[in-house]
Amino acid sequence: MAVHFAVSSAERRIGFGFLRHMTVATDIRRGAVDNAAASVTVQDSHRKLKTVADLPEIKTFRMLYTLIFKGYLNRMHELQVQRDTTAIFLLLLRISSILFETRIGCLEKEIPAETQNFINSIAQMFTYSMPVVFLPNWTRNYLPFWQWYINGWEGIFKFGKKMIDMKMEAIQKRLDANQEVAGEYLTYLLSNVKMSSKDVYGNISELLLAGVNTTSNTMLWALYLLSRDPEAQEALYQDVTRVLKGDGIPTAQEVNSMPYLKAVMKETLRMYPVVPMNSRLIAENDVVIGGHFFPKKTTFTLCHYAISHDKKVFPEPQKFKPDRWLRDGRTRPNPFGSIPFGYGVRGCVGRRIAELEMHLALARLIKLFEIRPDPTVGEVRSLNRTVLVPDRQVNLHFVERQKTSSEQ
Numbered sequence: 001m002a003v004h005f006a007v008s009s010a011e012r013r014i015g016f017g018f019l020r021h022m023t024v025a026t027d028i029r030r031g032a033v034d035n036a037a038a039s040v041t042v043q044d045s046h047r048k049l050k051t052v053a054d055l056p057e058i059k060t061f062r063m064l065y066t067l068i069f070k071g072y073l074n075r076m077h078e079l080q081v082q083r084d085t086t087a088i089f090l091l092l093l094r095i096s097s098i099l100f101e102t103r104i105g106c107l108e109k110e111i112p113a114e115t116q117n118f119i120n121s122i123a124q125m126f127t128y129s130m131p132v133v134f135l136p137n138w139t140r141n142y143l144p145f146w147q148w149y150i151n152g153w154e155g156i157f158k159f160g161k162k163m164i165d166m167k168m169e170a171i172q173k174r175l176d177a178n179q180e181v182a183g184e185y186l187t188y189l190l191s192n193v194k195m196s197s198k199d200v201y202g203n204i205s206e207l208l209l210a211g212v213n214t215t216s217n218t219m220l221w222a223l224y225l226l227s228r229d230p231e232a233q234e235a236l237y238q239d240v241t242r243v244l245k246g247d248g249i250p251t252a253q254e255v256n257s258m259p260y261l262k263a264v265m266k267e268t269l270r271m272y273p274v275v276p277m278n279s280r281l282i283a284e285n286d287v288v289i290g291g292h293f294f295p296k297k298t299t300f301t302l303c304h305y306a307i308s309h310d311k312k313v314f315p316e317p318q319k320f321k322p323d324r325w326l327r328d329g330r331t332r333p334n335p336f337g338s339i340p341f342g343y344g345v346r347g348c349v350g351r352r353i354a355e356l357e358m359h360l361a362l363a364r365l366i367k368l369f370e371i372r373p374d375p376t377v378g379e380v381r382s383l384n385r386t387v388l389v390p391d392r393q394v395n396l397h398f399v400e401r402q403k404t405s406s407e408q
């Protein structure tokens with residue numbers, strides 16, 4: 001468990017001395033596609049982003065629910081057999097609503113070509129990011145992976161830029177007409193003098209990217225695990241229906257009073273940490289950890305998957321046991337045993353949005369549907385494709401529940 005040791009000691013002893021090694025990849029990417037992703041590379045502007053990322057939280061809660069769930073659930077009635085790609089559309093739609101303040105047509109019967117290109121670009125970038133990281137730089141002139149990877153990024157930034165330009169135009173029109181400018185996250189960023197438009201292009205596109213495959217795959221894993229565990233599913237259903245009556249929008253307080261819901265998400269992320277690896281580069285000083293000397297510029301890689309399957313911290317690590325996270329007097333696992341959102345100053349910026357959207361989505365889905373596995377699919381294994389994805393298409397059956405008399 002060398003990895004486990006490295007991370008817990010690292011955060012305690014060295015604190016902010018670490019920088020993400022991804023910085024290197026991000027700089028190359030920026031150079032290659034001439035786009036800014038300032039928040040991801042520079043500590044100072046990262047803090048700036050953290051502050052603004054926290055701002056629209058309250059509005060987001062209500063907006064997420066009203067804007068999205070109606071459309072999604074209507075579409076689910078049509079689909080009945082839910083495929084993993086639909087889960088991606090759902091989350092893409094949701095995060096796009098927050099970031100672009102508009103919907104991008106994921107739930108239309110015919111997905112607009114531009115949106116489809118954007119979805120394909122994300123998949124392309126992720127698919128080729130592994131060979132790009134592992135192959136030596138000289139291969140870039142001879143093998144096609146680097147160009148395919150960059151093409152993926154170009155598609156992502158192109159779409160992001162177009163959406164942002166449209167919003168800027170709308171804001172400008174209102175300003176020209178002396179009208180008040182009101183909006184959510186993007187309007188805030190664009191009308192905020194602290195960020196240049198280049199920073200906004202880079203940050204919005206990266207946030208969108210970071211927010212789509214992470215939450216959609218986590219939702220998929222949660223639904224997959226629940227479909228195979230009727231007892232856990234029933235416990236979740238009881239937890240949710242005890243608090244949520246009727247079709248009203250849950251409040252933050254209501255979400256907080258559903259401990260099993262939170263436990264299901266925590267256990268899902270323990271079993272399938274969607275970002276399976278995380279790295280830090282010791283940039284400035286040599287360090288000694290546990291009697292081992294590490295020269296400066298050493299890269300440490302933390303394997304979330306390995307630490308959260310450590311049976312000393314999580315007995316029966318391969319078993320889906322949401323109960324282990326309940327605060328009902330039992331001994332709870334070491335909080336550093338599973339840190340799927342990372343930790344410290346470079347921890348996940350989108351954590352609160354991600355948790356919120358996943359809690360809301362799962363509560364709503366479980367209230368309306370019983371989720372059953374497709375027996376022909378068999379045991380799904382996880383693959384590391386930068387994010388943790390299933391090795392095959394996961395088909396799930398959503399069986400509509402009967403409404404209880406108090407809800408009719």
Ligand code: HEM
Nearest residue numbers: 210211214215218275340341342343346347348349350354
């Ligand atoms: C299940 C959902 C998610 C998981 C498990 C997750 C996990 C992570 C992890 C492990 C990191 C690296 C943290 C570190 O180095 O310590 C990270 C970084 C990041 N995440 Fe997430 N994430 C999720 C959702 C999101 C969402 C929804 C957004 C945006 C709306 C987002 C935006 C970011 C950004 C911008 C970073 C880079 C932060 C930095 O470099 O300082 N993430 N995430």
